[in-house]
Amino acid sequence: MLFYNTHIGVFRMLTKDNVKIGLKTRFGPDWPGVRCGARTKAGGACQRPAVKLTGRCTRHGGKSTGPRTQAGKDKIAALHTTHGRFTKEKRQAAKKRAEVGRAVRSEIKQIEKSLVEQGILDRNWRKDWKL
Template sequence: MDRGSCASDRGSWNAALDCRRKHCYIITVMSGVVMRFEKGNEIGSATRFGPDWAGERCGARTKAGASCQRPAVKRTGRCTRHGGRSTGPRTAEGRARIAAAQLKHGRLTKEARAEAKRRAQLGREIRAELKQIERWAVSEGLLDRNWKDQFKPPKPT
């Protein structure tokens, strides 16, 4: 294969994206280094985080005495096992703060659903009462049985 003719070898990211050669089928950027996976390469955890990986390692001391080789979280520089991520809030006020931050809108809260049910029930009661009044008015002769027909638009001819 002629690797020198591939656009990704020229160092331009736009050129790397435009590479249409059959041997370049995945282009990714990791730590500012353009990596090209060619056909026949094994893509998996061995190539992503193996000894030749250019990314930042955790570096924490393990029980064996060596430094941890897992990929580091950007903010802390340690992996998720050595303090790289939060385990979440422990206190009630901390949990309430997280719950408030996660609220996108109030449509699906328990209070909103209860209010919607209450309004729906009120609407059903009002419609039932109106139907009862209509039946009474028709039976007393105050209202024509087909009184709703006068509000319908005329049919086009």
């Protein structure tokens, strides 16, 4: 890889010995290549070098091209199909169980409240039942 030193005005090879500098210096403000330009968390544009086809760097989606053939698309669709507790049916069943549980707990609370009001149970009856 060639590196153009703007201070001296010469090209020089980047090797293991002379790469002690980071991306900011290597791809500084005078770098002639295409920048990524994606929006960063700070609000500015990404300054990393862009991949040729997509115009974005490898961090912002420049590396993956996605599936192109029908077999590849089917494989991705199968991978993104959720199984187990995250399927629609399982979520609905979990919601129903949660509703039943809430209803049972509220009913128990009402029964407990009425028993405390009638004097059958102490107000602090749960402390006696701790194990």
